[in-house]
Amino acid sequence: MKVPRIKTELPGPKAKAVIERDQLYTAPAYGRVYPLVVKQGRGMVIEDVDGNLFLDFTAGIAVASTGHAHPNVLQAIEEQARKFLHFCGSDFYYEPMAELAEKLCRLAPGSSAKKVFLTNSGTEAIEAALKLARYSTRRQHVVAFLGSFHGRTMGSLSLTASRSSHRAHFAPLVPAIHHVAYGYCHRCPYHLTYGSCGIECVKYIEKTLFRLEVAPEEVAAIFVEPIQGEGGYVVPPPEYLGMLKEMCGRYGILLVADEVQTGFGRTGKMFACEHWGVEPDILCVAKGIASGLPLGAMIAKSDLSTWTSGTHGSTFGGNPVACAAALATIALLENGLVDNAARVGRYLKEMLEQVKASAPGISDVRGLGLMIGVELAKPDGEREPDPELRNQVIRKAFEKGLLLLGCGQSTIRFCPPLIVTEAEAQAAVEIFSLALKEATAS
Ligand code: PLP
DSSP: OOSSBOOSOSSOHHHHHHHHHHHHHSOTTOOOOSOOOEEEEEBTEEEETTSOEEEESSHHHHTOTTOBTOHHHHHHHHHHHHHOSOOOTTTSOOHHHHHHHHHHHHHSSSSSOEEEEEESSHHHHHHHHHHHHHHHHOOOEEEEETTOOOOSSHHHHHHOOSOHHHHTTOOSOOSSEEEEOOOOGGGOTTOOOTTTSOOHHHHHIIIIIIIIIOOGGGEEEEEEOSSBSTTTOBOOOTTHHHHHHHHHHHHTOEEEEEOTTTTTTTTSSSSGGGGGTOOOSEEEEOGGGGBTBOOEEEEEEGGGOOOOTTSSOOSSTTOHHHHHHHHHHHHHIIIIIHHHHHHHHHHHHHHHHHHHHTOTTEEEEEEETTEEEEEEBOSSSSOOBOHHHHHHHHHHHHHTTEEOEEETTTEEEEOOOTTOOHHHHHHHHHHHHHHHHHHHHO
């Protein structure tokens, strides 16, 4: 069957009915991007309730790592569901939880022994890391980055700084959190140029923050996304993560890598930290770990995991069905999908770079594996962000049957399931390119 296939206006009549009902009863806080009403998904394809077929380059925000409804994942879910759905892994034991924890300890970067705490989501993994960092160091202060997104619950929201609307009217947030600029070379916060900058974005923390605002001996942890996700698919300079880790080591500060979005093969390695040979003290994961079932994990070095029985827990965290889905997902990732992400990701990036060469509206193409950002800007030589153009391109791509999402101020992210083929990547780039042309002309 030919995909994409758009046969109704969008939204179609059935989609309109669902949206009207939804809007009557769901919280207005949801930030829906375009009127897609999903009926089912298979592999790379999403079918809406009116029978339109879309090529999915969002993976449900980097979650459907093995594609939609992968038969191995479905089988694992069904087999576990027939045994038992729940028995509270915080209070009792079951094999899928022990097996997954063992697997995660083995997969996490670095050779140190690790311990895992399982959650239902990314934000809960971050909350667990924040609590453990304070608990194990007995320090209160934490450093995070402007542009970062770590979640919506109070602790992780306090670390988040990718849009002020996320935080507006929710204060007071968790105290003793300090935000500094991220390593965003395309828009260097210090107006320096990579190559001659001395990686000022890391040095600032030591030279300025630790000297003027908070003593490093009071800092429990630095929370960092190895590649910023919601902040704009920003890849920091190659030295960045290693320098942060080294600085943390000098002061007994924990490096917490938030790999909720970058993890599980998306960047062409199991974890993004591996690109730079860095072993974080704590690793937080979620999203793609279980192909769509709610699961997250906080993986900490064993010698930090000093918290005693009952200090933290969760009714649903580490649900057995989600653990089974994660084990099936990891098997698929290890058996080819991580490599596919690296290979097709390279191809996709090259194609997008070719589009950039003749598109003045694109100021940057960046990314690793299948985490690729295309930043749009006004063609004024000043790289002024162009969020309107970005939003129009995403809308037009949707109307042509390609699902894309934005991030940052004016970036489009390409984060398809890791099963994507080169032919599908090519089809997506053709639609994107047409959408960009039309949006630029309008
Ligand atoms: N951390 C990062 C890097 C994320 O991208 C997200 C979600 O987008 C989160 C944390 C929060 O995850 P969740 O929405 O599962 O709570």
